[in-house]
Amino acid sequence: MSDAQDAQNGYHGVSLATLRRFGVDVWSDVEIETSRGAFRGIILPRSEFDDSTHLVLKLKTGYNIGIEIRTITAIVELGKTEAHYKIPEKDFPVSPEKPSVTLLGTGGTIASRLDYRTGAVIPAFSPGELYGAVPELADICNLTTEKLFAVFSENMGPQEYITLAKAVGAEIEAGVDGIVIGHGTDTMHHTASALAFMVQTPPVPVVMVGSQRSSDRPSSDAALNLIYAMTTAATSDIAEVMVCMFGSTSDEYGLLHRGTRVRKMHSSYRSTFRTIGDIPLAAVTRAGVRPFRSDYNRRRDDREVGIHPFFEERISLLYYYPNMHPDIIDSLVDNGYKGIVIAGTGLGHVNKSIYPAIERAVSAGVAIYMTVQTLWGYVHMFVYDTGRDLMAKGVIPTENMLPEVAYIKLGWALGQTDDLDRVQEIMLTAICSEITEREPHDGYLVFQGGMPEIEEFLKKVNR
């Protein structure tokens, strides 16, 4: 193996030397002895930017671990497994009566040929590769794919939101029947809300999808999530920006969440995405989409869509904590920030000691908006003195907008105008349910698979 190939597999310096010393390579099935115990697994490739002090091993459990090179005392090769990582590629069957769907790739777990983050045999990305891995897709739509970029979702930001919004606009103009966006799950809800503001009243579904467990694990949600997302994009009457992910602990259905009312609520569960302060838009199974409500933007035949790709990057989101010092806000003002979203305690409160910093920020023309860190419920700043004090100082309550959504919306609003009255008008006018008139009782922590409506739906679908 040449140095160039090694570099491509991500090992260099000390780690490369260690692989060579023990005569093993990427994809070797090995037993590694270390000063912290023995490990059995497959040596995975790494990305070219990785450090050289670790070796990454895929364990039988499907989990990866990083092993510090300096702790390694021996490596024994038991076999090679590269063959398992080949993707069967077939021609994606196209027929004129099927709807057309475009999959836009951003670099999330689904949209990679070989995911360097997990070492997983991901169902890949080209239509042929996807068909080879998930043949059901051919029954749903005619598929086109386009890779926009390849970043981990924690590195997604305003520039990617703008590129994505424009790409969605171009696809709509080109006549597609639905759009699926493959995205890492970490910040999928941030991107979803950015797209909800940047892509207004689209004529077709715009469906974000990812997976919590890579497709080489028995419990993977990758294929099903993709099937549900494609089904939604191809057939659903709901023409909004949505997140389509695993519904509950059962894999009998997926849920469609509004892009502005969804948040990742578990670091590892597949049922991590939850509609907050409302019920989800719909359930989706292989049989189709079943809305839970009727107040949504409907699919249309026209190609009209408002693409508003703006973002002011000097904004911040502060979750208040007890004893927060004024320097936290002073520094933001000194560093030229134009907007701050605070996630206050209770109904929208912070401590008295940062009042002066808030006054200074407002005087300096910084837009300050209040949300609640309880996540569920509304800001109500008229109830207590603290809230009234803060409003008197110019802090603006944002009803029941989620903190993360308010952050995205403030960047989007300030990206359009410097006029703070206009910004306030944009912030407080609901565009796509980021503010709702009421939160139903079953929108609080209780939306479970056991919900009667879903149960009924499943009975019908499964019979």
Add this chain to the structure above:
Amino acid sequence: MSDAQDAQNGYHGVSLATLRRFGVDVWSDVEIETSRGAFRGIILPRSEFDDSTHLVLKLKTGYNIGIEIRTITAIVELGKTEAHYKIPEKDFPVSPEKPSVTLLGTGGTIASRLDYRTGAVIPAFSPGELYGAVPELADICNLTTEKLFAVFSENMGPQEYITLAKAVGAEIEAGVDGIVIGHGTDTMHHTASALAFMVQTPPVPVVMVGSQRSSDRPSSDAALNLIYAMTTAATSDIAEVMVCMFGSTSDEYGLLHRGTRVRKMHSSYRSTFRTIGDIPLAAVTRAGVRPFRSDYNRRRDDREVGIHPFFEERISLLYYYPNMHPDIIDSLVDNGYKGIVIAGTGLGHVNKSIYPAIERAVSAGVAIYMTVQTLWGYVHMFVYDTGRDLMAKGVIPTENMLPEVAYIKLGWALGQTDDLDRVQEIMLTAICSEITEREPHDGYLVFQGGMPEIEEFLKKVNR
């Protein structure tokens, strides 16, 4: 009415002049005409620190609103209601066979004679006043009360935590059978975790309680929460720092939450406190406490307790958001912060662009700990490159410690020592379930009143 009395009722300047102009006063039942519509309610007193540009009206619904003085065109007095706000005070019946409980007041909604925040006729604070308002208390315990301070909970901080911890220690030494702490709900969970670290293995229950709705509203949880908290303090075998609050949408029981695993999750619901990533410790009804588990610190007859009242105030908690800029962390370092807790995305991630700032912070001796902003689930930084990169830079994962709890624990750890190895040892050693070995499936968003165990318990109690 004299100026001095007016000042005491909080009206001054323009607002006082307006009350006089229309011949009305605090406690007047009025109809107010404004440029934004008419309002009917009772004029409430305000605190002496309030602005003079608003008048506060208690509506029939129990909600208060602030009315801008400049919008008022007329005020008509319909009656006076001060009489309703008198608290019937009686001698609290004491008998030697009842357990002794001390109520420590911090200024929350329960522990005020007249709550200026809500204008509510709060069941007051002295044992006699409390007995007059909630006669059931006399069946539970012999009550002593002590007012430590009177601050809104959003203004609670390290100094109050320390005072409170010492007061708890003194009460235990004095021989009390249980302690109840009245506290505003905004930051009750922060204070609970501070006390859990500062008051270790107490021999008696230490129960924090508050109310989400003031006691003059039909739906108030104030009296029941107090009864449940007193019952717990007087009789429970669970000798830990707990939060006792409304259990579900039914008021048939309260729940006891561990101080380190509880978070306020709704800005206005009574069922706002939720055990995160675990099931609660117990349910409590008028009939007594029913533990859901057996792994708790038990009540003892000795008076031994570890009081560890330390706190380093230069710490911060950052909830990561997409496109976070390095200046956020640079400013903390420049301003002398000694510790930062990050609530990362997914399994504990941030974007690459703040890596250099993290490196600088670690080099400067700042302790950086990672939690997850999903709230549920564990940090797992070995799974992806981002996590491994961050660990290589010195960021330390904290398992499933809640972000707010990690913030409090880091302040407490750094308050004891500057030795960062020792701090790490403290941070990663579970003291009172702030880190647990696993999160049960029914600890994820699903703990409802419908849980079979509770249902069964209620059937038994109610028959």
